[in-house]
Amino acid sequence: SQQGEEDPQALSIQEGENATMNCSYKTSINNLQWYRQNSGRGLVHLILIRSNEREKHSGRLRVTLDTSKKSSSLLITASRAADTASYFCATDAGSGGSNYKLTFGKGTLLTVNP
Amino acid sequence: NAGVMQNPRHLVRRRGQEARLRCSPMKGHSHVYWYRQLPEEGLKFMVYLQKENIIDESGMPKERFSAEFPKEGPSILRIQQVVRGDSAAYFCASSPTRQYNEQFFGPGTRLTVL
Numbered sequence: 001s002q003q004g005e006e007d008p009q010a011l012s013i014q015e016g017e018n019a020t021m022n023c024s025y026k027t028s029i030n031n032l033q034w035y036r037q038n039s040g041r042g043l044v045h046l047i048l049i050r051s052n053e054r055e056k057h058s059g060r061l062r063v064t065l066d067t068s069k070k071s072s073s074l075l076i077t078a079s080r081a082a083d084t085a086s087y088f089c090a091t092d093a094g095s096g097g098s099n100y101k102l103t104f105g106k107g108t109l110l111t112v113n114p
Numbered sequence: 115n116a117g118v119m120q121n122p123r124h125l126v127r128r129r130g131q132e133a134r135l136r137c138s139p140m141k142g143h144s145h146v147y148w149y150r151q152l153p154e155e156g157l158k159f160m161v162y163l164q165k166e167n168i169i170d171e172s173g174m175p176k177e178r179f180s181a182e183f184p185k186e187g188p189s190i191l192r193i194q195q196v197v198r199g200d201s202a203a204y205f206c207a208s209s210p211t212r213q214y215n216e217q218f219f220g221p222g223t224r225l226t227v228l
Binding site: 035043045102103106 | 157
């Protein structure tokens with residue numbers, strides 16, 4: 001089974017609109033993290049939310065976590081063309097001990113049109 | 115504080131050659147992780163190392179792949195006798211501690227096998 005599946009696979013919006021991406025996972029976690037990857041580049045860490053947190057903000061980013069539904073959402077408000085990138089959620093292995101082993105989904109490709 | 119450094123950024127090898135990928139973690143980080151990203155896929159965990167120790171290599175193919183993190187110098191991911199299926203982006207990440215991991219990623223090495 002695949003941990004950390006993002007939805008939708010692709011999202012296209014106009015500059016100024018909000019973008020919402022979702023992530024579902026299957027097993028218990030300690031933390032869930034969101035990363036951004038610009039085309040052909042490395043990953044940039046955006047935000048980490050712990051399993052005992054429900055919501056977290058960072059600038060124009062808002063992340064929610066619902067452990068009962070095993071899902072998270074990333075909201076980018078007032079999007080800009082520079083937000084165009086792929087967004088990945090990454091989960092760790094929860095209580096199994098190997099919480100260093102991040103599992104990534106295939107990502108959501110966000111395109112923000114000027 | 116420089117981020118995670120990887121070199122080379124692009125590497126082209128012919129089938130049967132060896133590929134050596136280098137990773138210098140962030141200053142003060144003693145934990146290194148290697149991930150592989152195939153086209154249109156998320157990152158997949160390969161190996162976790164601390165200085166002079168391989169902690170978990172469960173994601174690394176048993177043959178042709180090896181990794182090390184010596185006391186001095188960068189971490190090395192070595193792929194012997196490369197095949198076309200090894201073509202991918204290889205990312206290194208580092209963290210100062212295993213707990214509540216925020217892994218900081220390097221820019222990646224894009225390996226192309228001809």
